[in-house]
Amino acid sequence: MNNPQLNKHGELQHLLSTEGLPVRIMREILDRAATFMDEANGGEFKKVPLLHGKSVFNVFFENSTRTRTTFEIAAKKLSADVVNLNIGSSSTSKGETLLDTVDNLCAMHADMFVVRHSSSGAAHLIARHVAPEIHVINAGDGRHAHPTQALLDMYTIRHYKKEFHNLRVAIIGDILHSRVARSQIHALTTLGVPEVRVIAPKTLLPSHVEKLGVQVYHDMAQGLKDVDVVMTLRLQNERMQGALLPSAQEFFKYYGLTQERLALARPDAIVMHPGPMNRGVEIDSSVADGPQAVILPQVTFGVAVRMAVMSTLAGNTP
Ligand code: CP
Secondary structure, three states: OOOOOEOOOOOEOOEOOOOOOOHHHHHHHHHHHHHHEEHHHOOEEOOOOOOOOOEEEEEEOOOOOHHHHHHHHHHHHOOOEEEEEOHHHOHHHHOOOHHHHHHHHHHOOOOEEEEEEOOOOHHHHHHHHOOOOOEEEEEEEOOOEOHHHHHHHHHHHHHHHOOOOOOEEEEEOOOOOOHHHHHHHHHHHHOOOOEEEEEOOHHHOOOOHHHHOOEEEOOHHHHHOOOOEEEEOOOOHHHOOOOOOOOHHHHHHHHOEOHHHHOOOOOOOEEEOOOOOOEOOOEOHHHHOOOOEOHHHHHHHHHHHHHHHHHHHHOOOO
C-alpha cells in the first residue's frame, strides 16, 4: 500500500504518524538527533545552516506549550525563517477553511508546515493538498497521532536505557483519548520493545487495544511490577464525551502514580510524562519531582528530535 509519509525513494516526505514508519527511518531520526546535542557541553544545541533560506510555518489550531516552542527553537537552530500563525487572531475566525488558509500560506512560499489540529486526519489532509516539494509535520491531530512526541520519548528511553529489546514499558491512564499513547505504542513495538503494557480502567481503553500488541492491565500493582519505563498520561477531558470517570480524585486513588506504586517497578525505572501534567490526578508531585522522573529532559530532547525531523525532511525531494 502507498505510504503517504514516504516519497518514491522510500524516504521521509511528511511525518504524519509513527504507524507505518519504517524502523530504519525511526533509528535514523534518533541517531541524527544525537548529533545536534552537544553532550560534552551540557546538551547545548548546535546552530547549523541546514534550513537556511527555508520558511517553516507553525500552524497550531490547539493550544501548546512544549511542541510549538520546541519546534520554533529547532527551526531557528537549523537557520530557518519561522512564522507562528496566531490562529486566535487569524481569518479562520471569519470562516476561512483549513485548506484555504494553507493555500494562502503556500502563496507566501512556505516550505514546511507544522500542524496541530483537534480533528484527526488534519495533517494528512494538508499533506495530500500541498505541492509535492512542501513538507508537513503532524504536531498532534485529535486523538490520532503525535509522532514527534513519540520519537522524543524513544530518544529519552534510548538515552537512559541504551537498548529497546530488553525493556518492559508501562503506559498508564487515558489511552482512549491519547494521540501520544497511540504513537508511543507504534514506536515502541516498531523499535522492538518486547513487552508494552497499558494500565487503565476499561472506560479509558480503546476497544481491542490488545490488537496493537500491548498487554492490558486494570490494576496498577500488577501492571507496574518490574517495569523499566513508566509513561503517565493526562486525562484528556477536552476529548471526553459523557462521564467516563467518577472524578479526578477517584482516578488518582486507583491510577495515580505515587511513590508506593512506583516502588513496584524496577529500582532504576524512569518516569516519563509528555506534559502538560496534572499533579495529584495522574501523578503525585513527589514522583513528578523525584529522582526517577525524566520529564524535563524529555522536553530538552524534543528540540534535538525536532531538528532531526525537519532537517531529514528538508534533505528529501519528492
Ligand atoms: N506534549 C505536548 O504535546 O505538550 P504541548 O501540548 O504543550 O505541546
